[in-house]
Structure formats: C-alpha cells, structure tokens
Amino acid sequence: MHRDRRSSRWLGPLLxxxxxxxxxxxxxxxxxxxxxxxxxxxxMRRRVLASIPNDASVxxxxxxxxxxxxPDILNxxxxxxxxxxxxxxxxxxxxxxxxxxxxxxxxxxxxxxGTLQSALADWEPGVRHWVIQxxxxxxxxxxxxxxxxxxxxxxETASNRAAILHTLGSLSDPKAVQVLRRELRATPEKNETxxxxxxxxxxxTSRHMMAPTTLAGDVATALRSENKRLVLAATEASAELRSxxxxxxxxxxxxxxxxxxxxxxxxxxxxxxxxxxxxxxxxRLPQVRExxxxxxxxxxxxxxxRPAFFEAISKLIEHKQAIIRxxxxxxxxxxxxxxxxxxLEKSLNDxxxxxxxxxxxxxxxxxxAGAIPVLExxxxxxNLSIRQEAIYAINALTGNRRLDLVYEKLFVSKPYPIQHRAxxxxxxxxxxxxxxxxxxxxxxxxxxxGEIDTFLRRSTDPSVSQRMLLxxxxxxxxxxxxxxxxxxxxxxxxxxxxVDAAHVRGDVEQVKNAIDLVGDxxxxxxSNRVARHMSSTDTWLRLxxxxxxxxxxxxxxxxxxxxxxDNLAADxxxxxxxxxxxxxxxxxxxxxxxxxxxxxxGADVDVALASAAVRLAWDPxxxxxxxxxxxxxxxxxxxxLAERYLHRDRSPRVTWLLRxxxxxxxxxxxxxMLRKLLDARPGS
Amino acid sequence: xxxxxxxxxxMGLLATxxxxxxxxxxxxxxxxxxxxxxxxxVAARVDMVPSRDCEEAFDLAxxxxxxxxxxxxxxxxxxxxxxxxxxQFLPRKISRSQVVDAVNQRATRVTVYREGAFNHDAKR
Numbered sequence: 001m002h003r004d005r006r007s008s009r010w011l012g013p014l015l016x017x018x019x020x021x022x023x024x025x026x027x028x029x030x031x032x033x034x035x036x037x038x039x040x041x042x043x044m045r046r047r048v049l050a051s052i053p054n055d056a057s058v059x060x061x062x063x064x065x066x067x068x069x070x071p072d073i074l075n076x077x078x079x080x081x082x083x084x085x086x087x088x089x090x091x092x093x094x095x096x097x098x099x100x101x102x103x104x105x106x107x108x109x110x111x112x113x114g115t116l117q118s119a120l121a122d123w124e125p126g127v128r129h130w131v132i133q134x135x136x137x138x139x140x141x142x143x144x145x146x147x148x149x150x151x152x153x154x155x156e157t158a159s160n161r162a163a164i165l166h167t168l169g170s171l172s173d174p175k176a177v178q179v180l181r182r183e184l185r186a187t188p189e190k191n192e193t194x195x196x197x198x199x200x201x202x203x204x205t206s207r208h209m210m211a212p213t214t215l216a217g218d219v220a221t222a223l224r225s226e227n228k229r230l231v232l233a234a235t236e237a238s239a240e241l242r243s244x245x246x247x248x249x250x251x252x253x254x255x256x257x258x259x260x261x262x263x264x265x266x267x268x269x270x271x272x273x274x275x276x277x278x279x280x281x282x283x284r285l286p287q288v289r290e291x292x293x294x295x296x297x298x299x300x301x302x303x304x305x306r307p308a309f310f311e312a313i314s315k316l317i318e319h320k321q322a323i324i325r326x327x328x329x330x331x332x333x334x335x336x337x338x339x340x341x342x343x344l345e346k347s348l349n350d351x352x353x354x355x356x357x358x359x360x361x362x363x364x365x366x367x368x369a370g371a372i373p374v375l376e377x378x379x380x381x382x383n384l385s386i387r388q389e390a391i392y393a394i395n396a397l398t399g400n401r402r403l404d405l406v407y408e409k410l411f412v413s414k415p416y417p418i419q420h421r422a423x424x425x426x427x428x429x430x431x432x433x434x435x436x437x438x439x440x441x442x443x444x445x446x447x448x449x450g451e452i453d454t455f456l457r458r459s460t461d462p463s464v465s466q467r468m469l470l471x472x473x474x475x476x477x478x479x480x481x482x483x484x485x486x487x488x489x490x491x492x493x494x495x496x497x498x499v500d501a502a503h504v505r506g507d508v509e510q511v512k513n514a515i516d517l518v519g520d521x522x523x524x525x526x527s528n529r530v531a532r533h534m535s536s537t538d539t540w541l542r543l544x545x546x547x548x549x550x551x552x553x554x555x556x557x558x559x560x561x562x563x564x565x566d567n568l569a570a571d572x573x574x575x576x577x578x579x580x581x582x583x584x585x586x587x588x589x590x591x592x593x594x595x596x597x598x599x600x601x602g603a604d605v606d607v608a609l610a611s612a613a614v615r616l617a618w619d620p621x622x623x624x625x626x627x628x629x630x631x632x633x634x635x636x637x638x639x640x641l642a643e644r645y646l647h648r649d650r651s652p653r654v655t656w657l658l659r660x661x662x663x664x665x666x667x668x669x670x671x672x673m674l675r676k677l678l679d680a681r682p683g684s
Numbered sequence: 685x686x687x688x689x690x691x692x693x694x695m696g697l698l699a700t701x702x703x704x705x706x707x708x709x710x711x712x713x714x715x716x717x718x719x720x721x722x723x724x725x726v727a728a729r730v731d732m733v734p735s736r737d738c739e740e741a742f743d744l745a746x747x748x749x750x751x752x753x754x755x756x757x758x759x760x761x762x763x764x765x766x767x768x769x770x771x772q773f774l775p776r777k778i779s780r781s782q783v784v785d786a787v788n789q790r791a792t793r794v795t796v797y798r799e800g801a802f803n804h805d806a807k808r
Contacts, residue, residue: 667713
C-alpha cells in the first residue's frame with residue numbers, strides 16, 4: 001500500500017513529464033535551434049555557399065534567410081550547377097526556385113538542360129518564366145517539344161507564352177520556325193492575346209534558318225499588319241534586310257501616326273535605296289515637323305536621288321520658319337556633299353543667328369576648303385557662338401593648321417566653357433599650349449580622358465606622367481592604362497603599395513586595378529607581392545591576379561586562368577575577354593594560344609566564342625576568321641555572340657577587316673550582319 | 685504519265701544541277717592567306733570625293749579584288765581630304781602599278797610615297 005502510494009506519488013509527475021515530452025522535444029530543438037540561430041544570417045549564408053560545390057542537396061531546404069546572394073553563387077561558376085539543379089527541382093519555396101532558375105540561365109551550363117526542361121512543369125508561373133528564359137540562354141533543340149507542349153496549354157500565362165516564342169526563336173530549329181511562322185499569321189480572337197510581335201521577333205532571331213524570299217515575305221506580311229508593335233518590329237527588320245520588295249509596304253507608313261514607325265520607315269527606305277521611294281519622301285519633306293524625321297528623310301533622299309534631294313533642301317533652307325532653316329543647314333552639313341556649300345553660304349546671310357551658326361558648323365563638316373574665305377569674315381563676329389564655330393570650322397577645313405586662331409581667340413582669357421572646348425581641340429591636335437589646362441582638367445575629372453590621352457601619353461614633360469601617377473594614387477583607377485605606357489619612376493612601388501592598402505580597407509576594385517598595373521609593368525620580382533590573392537574566393541580578384549602573374553612569367557597561373565575560363569558563368573565571360581585582352585607579351589600569348597585555339601573548336605559555344613574574342617583582340621588578322629565562321633553558324637546563339645564580340649571590339653583594324661569580309665561575303669544573312677556591324681562603327 | 689514522271693525527274697535534276705551550279709559559282713567568303721605568301725605595300729596620300737562614307741566606299745571598291753589584303757588608314761576617320769592610306773597586297777596576284785591604278789580610280793588626288801618611305805601610324 002505504502003509502495004502503491006509511493007508509486008502513485010511519482011505517477012503524476014511522470015505522466016506530466018510524458019505529456020509534456022513533445023513540447024520538451026520542441027523546446028530542446030528550439031534550444032539547439034537557438035544555438036544555430038546564434039549563427040548570424042551572414043554566417044549561415046557563408047556556410048551554405050561553401051557547401052554548394054560539394055553538396056548537391058545543400059539548397060533543397062534553404063529559405064530566404066540562408067540563401068547566399070546571387071553574385072556569390074555565380075562566383076562559384078559551374079561548380080554551382082548541381083546544387084542549383086536540385087534547388088530548382090526540390091526546394092518548396094517558389095522564390096528560391098526562381099533564383100535558382102535565373103542563376104542556371106546565367107551560368108549557361110548545358111548539364112542543367114534536363115532539369116530545366118523538367119521544371120517547365122513547375123507550379124509557379126514565375127518560376128516557369130525564368131526556366132523558359134534559362135532555356136533561351138542554353139539553346140538546345142531538345143527543348144523544342146517541351147516548350148511547345150507548354151505553349152499549347154490554354155492555362156499558361158500570356159507572358160510565359162510570349163517568352164516561349166522568344167526562346168523557340170533562339171533554338172535554331174526548323175520545327176520551331178514553322179510554329180513561329182504559323183503564330184505570325186494567326187489572327188487573334190477579340191479577347192485573345194496577340195502574340196504576333198513576339199513570334200516575329202523570335203522568327204527574326206531564326207532568320208538564318210529561312211530562305212531569303214520566305215523571310216522577305218514574312219516581313220512584308222508584318223509590315224501590313226494592323227498590330228502597330230508588329231509593324232514597328234517589321235520596319236526595323238526591313239532596314240536590316242534591305243529588300244526592294246518592302247518598298248510598297250513601307251511607303252504608306254510614312255503617314256503613320258506613330259512617329260517611331262514613320263521614322264523607321266524613312267530610315268528603311270533610305271537603306272533599301274530603291275528609287276520608287278523618292279517621290280513619296282519628297283512629298284513628305286515639306287510636311288515634316290520634327291528634326292529627326294527631317295534628318296532621316298534627307299539622308300534617305302541623298303542616297304536615293306541626290307539632285308532631287310538638293311532641289312528639295314534648297315527650298316527648306318529658305319523656309320519661312322527659322323527652326324526648319326536651321327535643321328536644313330544641319331542636314332546639309334551631315335550629308336557632307338560639296339553641292340551643299342552654295343546653299344550654306346547663302347544661309348550665312350540669314351537674319352537668325354541660330355541659322356547662321358548652324359550653317360557655319362555645317363560648312364566645317366563639308367571638307368571643302370573653298371569655304372574658308374567666307375568663314376574668315378566671321379572670326380570676329382560680335383556673337384560668340386558664331387565666331388567660335390567659324391574658328392573651329394576654319395581649323396577643321398585646314399586640317400588643324402589654324403590652331404593659333406583657336407588659341408588666341410578662344411583659349412586665352414575666355415569663359416571656362418569656351419576655354420575648355422578650345423583646350424580639347426588644341427590637345428587633340430597635340431598643341432603643348434593646352435597642356436597645363438588639360439592636366440588640371442584630367443585631375444579634376446572634368447575632361448573626357450579618351451579625347452586627350454594620346455596627347456598626354458606623347459608628352460615628354462616628366463611632370464605630366466608624375467601628376468598622372470599622383471592622381472592614380474588618389475583613386476583615379478581610369479588612369480592605370482595610361483600609366484602603364486608612361487611608366488614614371490616609382491609607379492611599381494606605388495602600385496604594390498596600393499595593392500596592400502586597398503586590400504586592407506576592402507576596396508577590391510582598387511586592388512584589382514593595382515594588380516592590373518603591376519602586370520602591365522612586367523617586373524617579375526613583383527610576383528610575390530600579389531601572389532597571395534590567388535587564394536582569394538573572389539573569382540575576379542583571383543583572375544586579375546592570375547593574369548598579372550601570368551604576364552610576369554608565372555606559368556602556373558596560366559592553368560588557373562584556363563580553369564576559370566571553363567568554369568566561369570557564361571555571362572561573365574565577356575569580362576574575362578576584356579581582362580585577357582590586356583595581355584600584350586608575345587610569350588604569354590604564345591603560351592595561352594594553343595589552349596584558346598582548342599576551346600574555339602569546343603562544344604561549349606560561350607567558351608568557344610570567348611576564346612575567339614581574345615584571339616581577335618590579340619591578333620585581329622587571324623582571329624577575324626573564327627568570328628566570321630560564327631556569324632555564319634547554324635546556331636543563333638553562336639551568331640549572336642560573334643555579333644556582340646565584334647561590336648565590342650572597336651579597334652580600327654577590326655573595322656578594316658570587317659569591310660574586307662563584307663566586300664567578299666556572298667551568304668545573305670552573314671552579309672546583313674556584317675553591314676549592321678559596320679553601320680555601328682565610325683566612318684561607315 | 686510516263687512522260688510526266690520523266691519531266692518531273694528531269695526538272696528535279698535540272699533544279700539540282702542549277703543549284704549545284706549556283707553553289708559552284710558563288711565565290712568563297714573572305715579567307716586567310718597563307719603566311720608564306722609574299723606581301724607588299726603601297727602607301728599614299730589621297731583626297732576623296734567628300735561624303736560620309738568615303739573611306740568605307742574606297743575600301744569596298746578595292747577589296748573586290750582579293751589580291752588586296754588590307755587597307756589601313758590614318759586616324760582621321762570622317763574626313764575625306766588629305767588622308768593617308770597603306771594598302772597591303774599580294775604581288776604574285778596583282779602588280780604595284782595595278783594597285784596604284786585602283787587607288788587613282790577611287791580618289792580625286794593621289795600622292796604615292798616611294799616604297800618604305802611612309803609610316804602612317806608614326807605620322808599621325
């Protein structure tokens with residue numbers, strides 16, 4: 001009984017304890033969780049980030065609190081692919097899956113294709129949207145059917161269906177082209193979304209898959225549409241295609257209420273160069289009410305029928321309204337034909353000083369030295385704008401032989417803006433009288449460096465390079481390239497000091513800039529001062545270091561560069577191309593070139609074209625041919641990459657090589673792309 | 685019927701033949717020239733008819749001849765007067781005088797520098 005009583009005495013607390021045990025367990029978990037929670041969010045993210053390359057499942061259970069920042073994940077490059085795939089498949093948080101889909105697209109790792117295609121069935125429309133976008137970044141024909149299946153679902157969102165069309169356009173697949181052509185011709189019902197513009201733009205991406213006549217027919221269909229967005233897209237396309245079959249459809253667009261369509265139609269007609277457009281443009285000219293259209297019509301007419309253009313513009317330059325006379329003078333200057341001189345000289349008697357100034361500027365552009373005597377009479381005009389433009393026009397027409405006029409009448413003791421412009425003109429012509437002004441101007445970051453750096457680099461005065469070094473040390477990273485050429489005494493020491501100092505204060509941009517400069521200077525003994533940054537977890541710091549070390553003779557750094565080239569996120573590759581383009585040392589190029597050539601032929605088109613772009617920068621004469629092959633590729637992705645890299649390389653030599661290629665090209669689509677690239681370069 | 689089939693077959697063959705002929709007639713795109721091929725240069729000062737694209741028009745005209753390998757200009761892009769140009773060509777396929785003739789056709793005034801006398805990069 002006593003025992004029973006004793007047992008019953010313990011029974012209550014025991015039952016209570018058992019009853020409370022689930023709560024106890026939760027409490028225990030909470031406590032351990034609290035111990036985990038003592039880890040800051042930053043610590044948690046760092047822990048997750050560190051696990052991504054080795055643990056494919058690490059992102060399955062993360063929430064927004066633990067999810068590392070996107071740039072940090074991208075920094076891991078393709079080592080993050082597996083974990084991102086599992087994230088997209090298995091994380092229950094739609095926002096996290098969205099992030100993972102975006103990152104997979106930016107990485108461009110083809111291994112993720114299967115996962116992305118499966119994720120087209122994701123529950124969240126937002127996730128599906130980014131999956132569709134990612135499949136555009138990793139174009140593969142195996143994506144056609146899954147995308148078409150999703151497109152066919154009536155319950156898919158309109159924005160996702162539009163995105164599917166754009167992705168289909170990037171896949172370079174005949175079946176996708178068929179679907180896009182069908183969608184272009186589909187007439188939407190009253191309450192249906194109109195996808196025709198999207199279908200057209202996607203088709204344009206796939207235009208190399210189409211016969212020229214078929215393509216021209218589709219553009220003509222689009223030009224006649226009642227859908228204004230489609231018409232605008234087709235007008236842009238017709239300017240690139242330059243098919244005379246579009247003239248008939250473009251002419252009515254000159255009257256379109258949408259100014260964008262009107263202007264692009266004028267531009268396209270000028271590009272096509274078919275005489276049938278002349279009458280329509282001439283009729284349009286007197287009705288013009290905006291400068292942009294006037295310019296476009298003038299340029300178009302000048303190509304189509306020069307005498308007709310000058311007849312029409314001679315009327316406009318005598319128009320009742322000064323603003324039209326002013327713009328007419330401007331246009332005559334821009335077409336740069338000698339026939340314009342007589343008209344412009346007449347305009348010098350215009351009652352409006354604005355028109356007179358515009359005519360003087362235009363005379364300076366014509367390149368006809370015969371205008372100099374008449375311009376001379378304006379160098380002392382009471383109106384500052386007139387005399388200023390007259391002086392610049394005379395100087396331009398004499399090929400910088402009237403710099404004294406610029407110096408004496410504009411540079412000396414004039415208001416700062418006048419002096420500033422004069423100094424830039426003097427500097428570009430190599431006149432040392434502007435040196436002091438320009439130096440101060442650069443130091444105050446008030447002058448565009450690109451316009452005067454040649455002048456500063458050529459200066460033999462040691463104070464120029466010394467002051468540039470000082471300015472660089474004070475944070476002007478943009479002066480590093482100039483210093484690499486000038487190399488004033490003390491540059492290496494300051495650069496090495498900057499590497500250390502900027503590292504201590506966490507200014508990674510400045511560390512990288514200083515490391516680049518150390519690499520430029522080529523002093524092998526400096527290697528050990530920068531080598532520690534090879535272990536950085538920051539990919540870009542590591543890459544800048546590797547490129548500098550490679551330039552300083554460290555062969556082991558080559559392997560790191562090539563490793564990163566293969567691993568880097570696809571959309572970071574242009575940055576690496578810019579960095580490797582700095583390498584000037586023939587021996588370093590010779591070491592890296594075989595590996596780059598091998599990659600140029602590889603299956604990873606992003607790496608292949610990045611490698612080709614480096615070679616283009618190092619040796620344009622040889623490198624241009626891989627780019628031309630890529631421009632003619634059956635893959636829209638490869639063509640697009642070649643176009644971007646060729647566009648970014650602004651060197652004159654590449655312009656000359658593109659002209660040669662254009663002159664000899666017979667493949668219609670490649671020729672169109674070369675024309676487009678040339679049109680975007682100076683002197684075309 | 686047999687005749688119709690025969691006609692279709694014939695038309696198919698003709699189409700193929702024409703297609704092949706077209707492909708065969710199409711000149712190849714720009715191609716690299718072997719390093720072993722000898723090269724020479726003509727350097728000149730030229731005035732061209734002023735226009736926005738005078739430099740490009742000059743290049744496109746000369747590049748039609750595949751024996752012209754590279755046309756290099758001074759840095760005064762956008763001007764058509766007093767320009768310095770250097771033309772690299774393949775002397776086994778075109779003579780120096782033919783290159784000069786081609787330049788004369790595209791420019792209003794030409795001063796040809798004697799061989800090796802001009803380096804436009806240094807001058808500009």
